[in-house]
Structures are given as structure tokens and as C-alpha cells.
Amino acid sequence: MxxxxxxxxxxxxxxxxxxxxxxxxxxxxxxxxxxxxxxxxxxxxxxxxxxxxxxxxxxxxxxxxxxxxxxxxxxxxxxxxxxxxxxxxxxxxxxxxxxxxxxxxxxxxxxxxxxxxxxxxxxxxxxxxxxxxxxxxxxxxxxxxxxxxxxxxxLSGESLFKRGWRADKGEAPIKENLAAALLLLSGWTPDQPLLDPFCGSGTIVIEAACMATGRAAGLNRRFGFEKLKGYDRAAWSQLQSAARAAVNDAASFSLTGRDISTGVVAIANANAVRAGLGAALDSGKLQFEAGDARAGAPTAPAGMIVTNPPYGEQSNPRSASVPAMMGDVATQLKRQFAGWQAWLLSSDRQLPRQMHLRESRKTVIFNGALECRFFRFDMVAGSNRKAAPAELPG
Ligand SMILES: C[S@@+](CC[C@H](N)C(=O)[O-])C[C@H]1O[C@@H](n2cnc3c(N)ncnc32)[C@H](O)[C@@H]1O
The missing domain is CATH 3.30.2130.30 (VC0802-like)
Structure with missing residues (x-):
């Protein structure tokens, strides 16, 4: 029916x-x-x-x-x-x-x-x-x-962004379903190296690892429909078994999360283990490391950055003010990340101006009640020069 x-x-x-x-x-x-x-x-x-x-x-x-x-x-x-x-x-x-x-x-x-x-x-x-x-x-x-x-x-019970792996939050985490949406909107596919240089508790990179290993989003949680009278246990068991069988830990991928705070890097690692990604961590296909986005090197000659940098008042005390820091991050991207595509979620409409970059795409997305924009910047060789397409006049 x-x-x-x-x-x-x-x-x-x-x-x-x-x-x-x-x-x-x-x-x-x-x-x-x-x-x-x-x-x-x-x-x-x-x-x-x-x-x-x-x-x-x-x-x-x-x-x-x-x-x-x-x-x-x-x-x-x-x-x-x-x-x-x-x-x-x-x-x-x-x-x-x-x-x-x-x-x-x-x-x-x-x-x-x-x-x-x-x-x-x-x-x-x-x-x-x-x-x-x-x-x-x-x-x-x-x-x-x-x-x-x-x-x-x-039919869901607890909201579906709760996958069952998050124990600790770090600073201003985005919800798991929003992180997944950013990856899908960006067009990222598991064969592309992915870097989140402001990874916090690891949400974006962990969601990417679950996609890359074929882990269904709700594999480790319960649902509201299980308590209803018409609950079809047989149909549900069949779906669950097929989803378990689809997990492929042998898949190859390169996923990296970095954050200036060693505390949140530890949280990201622990979250990844709870998400069942211990083998990916052990093999180095998935890694979290401490690092400053103003100085971090690329993890491959070309790849994709998907991230939500701090905005507004949120910033690590060790960082400069957010606009100044984003200017420095942009300098690093222009110098070292030619060939990369960078997707940044921010509530700050001035982000392209702060970075002296022109976005090639912009999508309005709500992070809870906060109206944000998801900017795409194409880092081309020499894009720190004025003539380059991504560059905004100073
Ligand atoms: C909005 S949070 C990211 C949250 C993350 N997406 C999550 O779901 O947990 C921004 C993160 O940027 C980090 N951060 C601030 N300045 C940084 C810098 N210069 N380099 C790297 N990370 C930085 C903060 O420690 C914080 O974890």
C-alpha cells in the first residue's frame, strides 16, 4: 500500500x-x-x-x-x-x-x-x-x-542527525545531516582527497568516511517506528542486514581533518572510533591532526576542502580575529592549494571579501536559525595574482 x-x-x-x-x-x-x-x-x-x-x-x-x-x-x-x-x-x-x-x-x-x-x-x-x-x-x-x-x-523518534557516534561536541559543531548535505552539494566523491582544515569534532570528515565505506547513516541507532503497533520487524531486519553487508572497510580514500585545538582533535578521533571507523584511522586513510589552517600544507596535488570555519564571535583564543585569520588562510590557499576546490560554510556574507576571493558558486543554507552561505572557491595556479578569475580586486 x-x-x-x-x-x-x-x-x-x-x-x-x-x-x-x-x-x-x-x-x-x-x-x-x-x-x-x-x-x-x-x-x-x-x-x-x-x-x-x-x-x-x-x-x-x-x-x-x-x-x-x-x-x-x-x-x-x-x-x-x-x-x-x-x-x-x-x-x-x-x-x-x-x-x-x-x-x-x-x-x-x-x-x-x-x-x-x-x-x-x-x-x-x-x-x-x-x-x-x-x-x-x-x-x-x-x-x-x-x-x-x-x-x-x-517515524524517526530522535532527530536523524543523531547517528549514535557523537559523545563530545567541541566548539559549535554542525549537525551530522548538514555536514552530509555540504558534501553532497559540493559534489565530493570518495575518490577525491578531502580536507577539513577547521574540523572541530570531525563531523564533516566522519560523514565523508561513512559515505566512503558505505555505512548507512542510521546503522547504529533506534527509530520511533519500532514502537508503533504496525512495526514490520521482518522488513526492518532485512533492510538492516543489507545495510550491514554493504559496509566496505577495504574501500580506498584519503580524508583529513585538522584543527588548531589539540583538544578537539582528540574528540574527533574518539568520535570516529565510535562511528566504527577505527580501521580507517589505523590505516591512515582517515586522519585527524593538530594544525593551523593559516599554515597547513595540502594532502594531495588536487582535492577538495569542505569546511565551516569559525564565524562571528567563535574563534579559538590562539587565533587572530576571524576576518584577519580568514585573510591569512586565503593567502595560504592561494600559495599552496592550486588545483583544489574549497567549499566554505559561513554566516558571514563578507567572507569572499575578507579572503580577497570571488566565489564561483554560493548557496543559502540554514544552520539551525542561522542563515549561512556555502561558498565555492576554485583555487587555480597563480590565483594570488590580480588577473586570476577567483581573485577579487583588493
Ligand atoms: C565552527 S568550528 C568547526 C566545527 C566542526 N565543523 C564540527 O562539526 O565540530 C571551527 C573550528 O575552527 C577551529 N579553529 C579556529 N582557528 C583555527 C585555525 N587558525 N586553524 C585551524 N583551526 C582553527 C576551532 O578550534 C573550531 O574547532
């Missing part, structure tokens, strides 16, 4: 997610702001949870309809046979998101939908489900637009 699902993702990477979902066999794939709608079976949705590197969560559409007020929301939610999906013993959480909804209070809307689910359960079973926002077993999500409401059951 075909159902409708919605994959949520950070704004700016919907198209990357749509391509990913299509490759997983999703049908009627439609990117909208903040996510992608798709059709498929429950197994398609399981596969999306397991394999999508970019989605934040996968939602299952259980009902939709028009509404004008909170009473309409209550009626719609009360009509849904939730008892087919979960029991009153399971802890429930309800959330509402909205775009241009005429309702005064989303909190009140949330309350009405929660009441409808709880009232129905009591009528059907005589038992009252417990609401638990901190540790729910089941999450219901309502999305309101001007006239319509869509009610979903969340």
Missing part, C-alpha cells in the same frame, strides 16, 4: 534530499520549503530513516483536512483511529508547526489536538495515555497552513 510521507530537513538542502529519496525508491517526490514529500510503502519510509544522510526526520501522514478553528482541529484529530497505531500505555508528545495559520495560539491548538487523542483513547479503551514531552514513545505532529492541517506520526 502506498502512503504519503514528509521528510524534514534544514532549509536550503531540500533538492539534495529529494535526489537522495528518489535513489531510495521513493515515489512522487516533491521538494517544498523545509522538506520533501514522498510516496511509498512503510518499508520505503524505514529505508529513508536508515539511509538518508540529509533528512532530520521522516513523518507519516495519517490525516489531513480543512480547519477554521480549534474545534475543527479537535474533531479531525478525534476521528483518527490512533488506537491502531499505539496504545494508551505509550507516552505521547504532540507538537504543532504553522505557516500563516489564522489561529491566535499554537499552544492552544496543540492542547486541543492532544485532548482529542487522549479523549478518544479513553473512550475506546478506558485508559488515559500519559503525555511526556521529554521522553515520548510516540510523537504526533500537526502542520497548519492558512486553511489546512496535516497530521503526522513521527
Amino acid at each position: 502506498t502512503d504519503v510521507f514528509f521528510a524534514v530537513c534544514p532549509r536550503g538542502i531540500e533538492d539534495v534530499l529529494a535526489v537522495e529519496l528518489q535513489a531510495l525508491g521513493a515515489q512522487a517526490v516533491k521538494a517544498t520549503a523545509g522538506g520533501v514529500e514522498f510516496g511509498g510503502t512503510l518499508a520505503t519510509a524505514y529505508a529513508a530513516n536508515l539511509h538518508s544522510r540529509v533528512a532530520s526526520r521522516i513523518l507519516w501522514l495519517v490525516a489531513s483536512g480543512g480547519y477554521r478553528n480549534e474545534a475543527d482541529l479537535y474533531a479531525l484529530a478525534h476521528d483518527i483511529p490512533w488506537e491502531n497505531e499505539f496504545t494508551p500505555q505509550q507516552r505521547l508528545r504532540v507538537d504543532v508547526t504553522a505557516v500563516r495559520s489564522p489561529l491566535q495560539s499554537l499552544q492552544f491548538a496543540t492542547l486541543k489536538i492532544k485532548d482529542a487523542i487522549v479523549d478518544r483513547a479513553r473512550e475506546q479503551t478506558g485508559e488515559r495515555p500519559t503525555v511526556d514531552r521529554a521522553q515520548p514513545d510516540v510523537q504526533v505532529l500537526a502542520h497548519l497552513d492558512e486553511r489546512n492541517v496535516r497530521l503526522y506520526i513521527d
Whole structure:
């Protein structure tokens, strides 16, 4: 049976997610702001949870309809046979998101939908489900637009950026699904040497290593759908076994993360071990090392840099102010990285100016609430000279 699902993702990477979902066999794939709608079976949705590197969560559409007020929301939610999906013993959480909804209070809307689910359960079973926002077993999500409401059951549970390997964060880590999206947007492929000169806790390089070794994003975690009544354990086991069999630690690649802070380099190493990448570390195909981006040498004659340097106030105390430091980093790139492509994520629109470089591409991406740009700079031989294409006049 075909159902409708919605994959949520950070704004700016919907198209990357749509391509990913299509490759997983999703049908009627439609990117909208903040996510992608798709059709498929429950197994398609399981596969999306397991394999999508970019989605934040996968939602299952259980009902939709028009509404004008909170009473309409209550009626719609009360009509849904939730008892087919979960029991009153399971802890429930309800959330509402909205775009241009005429309702005064989303909190009140949330309350009405929660009441409808709880009232129905009591009528059907005589038992009252417990609401638990901190540790729910089941999450219901309502999305309101001007006239319509869509009610979903969340199939992911914890957000999908939580792969299960991160123990320590370092300074301002980016989320795992955003790191994966940067790699996919950049067009990096595992046969290209990759360097993150501001690697922090290692997120970008670890995501790259998981791609290079064919490790499914959700191989080491649990999912919300495992707690639902209709959970198809056989279909899930089959997907998991195939994903385990696809891991290829013999693949060859060259991935390097550097950071000025030895403390975060240790964190990155520990994170990589927890991600199952110990063999890649031992063989040197994956490495984290201490180093200053203003002085670091390339790891190959040509390759790709994908990184998010410090911006705004975040900077290591041992570094100069961020704009001055980025100027020095650019000098190093121009001198030593001819033949490399550099992709930098920053909330600072002035970054190309600080680096005296002209970007060849720029994509707006949201890192949480922070509007960022993902700049591409092509480092060509002699690009520190004025005439070179990437060079901006001083
Ligand atoms: C925004 S964080 C990167 C976070 C990383 N992407 C992660 O997910 O953990 C910036 C990093 O740049 C490092 N840093 C600051 N100045 C540096 C420099 N001159 N050379 C190398 N690393 C530097 C900081 O220690 C910090 O870990």
C-alpha cells in the first residue's frame, strides 16, 4: 500500500534530499520549503530513516483536512483511529508547526489536538495515555497552513542527525545531516582527497568516511517506528542486514581533518572510533591532526576542502580575529592549494571579501536559525595574482 510521507530537513538542502529519496525508491517526490514529500510503502519510509544522510526526520501522514478553528482541529484529530497505531500505555508528545495559520495560539491548538487523542483513547479503551514531552514513545505532529492541517506520526523518534557516534561536541559543531548535505552539494566523491582544515569534532570528515565505506547513516541507532503497533520487524531486519553487508572497510580514500585545538582533535578521533571507523584511522586513510589552517600544507596535488570555519564571535583564543585569520588562510590557499576546490560554510556574507576571493558558486543554507552561505572557491595556479578569475580586486 502506498502512503504519503514528509521528510524534514534544514532549509536550503531540500533538492539534495529529494535526489537522495528518489535513489531510495521513493515515489512522487516533491521538494517544498523545509522538506520533501514522498510516496511509498512503510518499508520505503524505514529505508529513508536508515539511509538518508540529509533528512532530520521522516513523518507519516495519517490525516489531513480543512480547519477554521480549534474545534475543527479537535474533531479531525478525534476521528483518527490512533488506537491502531499505539496504545494508551505509550507516552505521547504532540507538537504543532504553522505557516500563516489564522489561529491566535499554537499552544492552544496543540492542547486541543492532544485532548482529542487522549479523549478518544479513553473512550475506546478506558485508559488515559500519559503525555511526556521529554521522553515520548510516540510523537504526533500537526502542520497548519492558512486553511489546512496535516497530521503526522513521527517515524524517526530522535532527530536523524543523531547517528549514535557523537559523545563530545567541541566548539559549535554542525549537525551530522548538514555536514552530509555540504558534501553532497559540493559534489565530493570518495575518490577525491578531502580536507577539513577547521574540523572541530570531525563531523564533516566522519560523514565523508561513512559515505566512503558505505555505512548507512542510521546503522547504529533506534527509530520511533519500532514502537508503533504496525512495526514490520521482518522488513526492518532485512533492510538492516543489507545495510550491514554493504559496509566496505577495504574501500580506498584519503580524508583529513585538522584543527588548531589539540583538544578537539582528540574528540574527533574518539568520535570516529565510535562511528566504527577505527580501521580507517589505523590505516591512515582517515586522519585527524593538530594544525593551523593559516599554515597547513595540502594532502594531495588536487582535492577538495569542505569546511565551516569559525564565524562571528567563535574563534579559538590562539587565533587572530576571524576576518584577519580568514585573510591569512586565503593567502595560504592561494600559495599552496592550486588545483583544489574549497567549499566554505559561513554566516558571514563578507567572507569572499575578507579572503580577497570571488566565489564561483554560493548557496543559502540554514544552520539551525542561522542563515549561512556555502561558498565555492576554485583555487587555480597563480590565483594570488590580480588577473586570476577567483581573485577579487583588493
Ligand atoms: C565552527 S568550528 C568547526 C566545527 C566542526 N565543523 C564540527 O562539526 O565540530 C571551527 C573550528 O575552527 C577551529 N579553529 C579556529 N582557528 C583555527 C585555525 N587558525 N586553524 C585551524 N583551526 C582553527 C576551532 O578550534 C573550531 O574547532
